[in-house]
Amino acid sequence: MPTTVETGSLDRLSEVVGAFDENLNLIARELGLTVRVEGTRVVLEGEGAAEAVGAEVVESLLRVLSAGETIDRARILYCIELAREGHARDIEEVMHGVIAISSRGKPVKCKTVGQKKYVEAVKSHTITFGVGPAGTGKTYLAVCLAVAAYKRKEVEKIILTRPAVEAGEKLGFLPGDLQTKVDPYLRPLYDALQEMFGLETYQKLMEKGVIEVAPLAYMRGRTLSEAFVILDEAQNATREQMKMFLTRLGEGSKMVVTGDLTQTDLPDGKTSGLKHAVRILEGVEDIAIVRLSAQDVVRHPLVTRIVRAYESEETKRKRGEKA
Numbered sequence: 001m002p003t004t005v006e007t008g009s010l011d012r013l014s015e016v017v018g019a020f021d022e023n024l025n026l027i028a029r030e031l032g033l034t035v036r037v038e039g040t041r042v043v044l045e046g047e048g049a050a051e052a053v054g055a056e057v058v059e060s061l062l063r064v065l066s067a068g069e070t071i072d073r074a075r076i077l078y079c080i081e082l083a084r085e086g087h088a089r090d091i092e093e094v095m096h097g098v099i100a101i102s103s104r105g106k107p108v109k110c111k112t113v114g115q116k117k118y119v120e121a122v123k124s125h126t127i128t129f130g131v132g133p134a135g136t137g138k139t140y141l142a143v144c145l146a147v148a149a150y151k152r153k154e155v156e157k158i159i160l161t162r163p164a165v166e167a168g169e170k171l172g173f174l175p176g177d178l179q180t181k182v183d184p185y186l187r188p189l190y191d192a193l194q195e196m197f198g199l200e201t202y203q204k205l206m207e208k209g210v211i212e213v214a215p216l217a218y219m220r221g222r223t224l225s226e227a228f229v230i231l232d233e234a235q236n237a238t239r240e241q242m243k244m245f246l247t248r249l250g251e252g253s254k255m256v257v258t259g260d261l262t263q264t265d266l267p268d269g270k271t272s273g274l275k276h277a278v279r280i281l282e283g284v285e286d287i288a289i290v291r292l293s294a295q296d297v298v299r300h301p302l303v304t305r306i307v308r309a310y311e312s313e314e315t316k317r318k319r320g321e322k323a
Helices: 010-017 019-031 050-066 073-084 090-095 113-124 138-151 178-197 199-208 239-246 273-281 301-322
Strands: 003-006 034-038 041-045 127-131 157-162 211-215 227-231 254-259 287-291
Touching (some): 010 019, 010 050, 019 034, 019 073, 050 073, 090 113, 113 287, 127 138, 127 273, 138 178, 138 227, 178 199, 239 254, 239 273, 254 273
Parallel strands (some): 127 254, 127 287, 157 227
Antiparallel strands (some): 003 041
C-alpha cells in the first residue's frame, strides 16, 4: 500500500515537487522509491522502510516551507539524512530563531542541527570551540553572533584574528608590507563583516577601532575586555599561541575559537594548539566544545561527499597505525 502525504495546496505542492519534478526525482533516486503526484498529495511507493523515510522527508520539507524558508538540493539531502536517522522532526527546531540580520535585511538562520547546537553554545558560554570541516559555517555564524552582540550593546568591540601560517606559500616572498601580506588570511573575516554591517558602516567601524582584524601574534600582551573575540583557523595556532590567546580574556568578553583539525598547516613536529586545547579543556565550566561534522556542511553537496571521503581515509589510516 503506497504512503501519501497531503501538502495542503497546489502552491505548496509545487514548491515541494520543484521545477520539472527535480525535488521529487532526487528523493526517489536517493531512497529507491517511486514518487508521483495525485491532486495535492505526494504518493510514495517502495520497499521496506524507504516509504516511511520518504514520507518523513516530504513532511520535513513542508515544515521548512512553513518556517518561511526555501527548498534546495542541499536541504533535501539534509532532510533525507535526518529522516534516515529517525530525527526528521529536528529540522523544525533548526528553522526557528534568527541569529542576526544582514545589511540587506536578510535574516540569518541555522541550517543544521549541529549549527543550532553551536549557536546555542556560543550564546550560553564565555568560551566556545567550534571544531569541524570546511563549509559548516563555523566562522560565518561566529561573525554573525558577534555583530548581533555589538548591536545589542553587549560588547564594545569585535576582534577577529587568525594565525598567519603559510599554506604552501611563504609570507616573505609575497609583495607588500605586513598588513598586505596577512590580508589574504583574513579575507573571509572581512567578507563576513561587510555582509553583516554593509561596506560603509564596516569601514567607519574599522576606522574607529570598533572592529579589529589582526594576526594572532598581535594579541600578545593585551587584555581583551568588553569584546567579542573570534580566533579563526585555530588549528594553525601552536600550543603556546593558544594558551596566550585564551589568557587574554577580560571582563565582559566572549571568545569563539574555530578550526578544522584535518587542515593543519603547521610545520612537522608542531602540535596543533586547537587539538591540545580541546583535549585538556573538555568539561571545564563555562567552556563549550561543539564538534560539527560532514552532515553540517552547507556548501555544495559535493563538499559533503569530499569531506566524508577524507574522513573515511583518515579512519582507515588510524586503524592501520593501531594494527
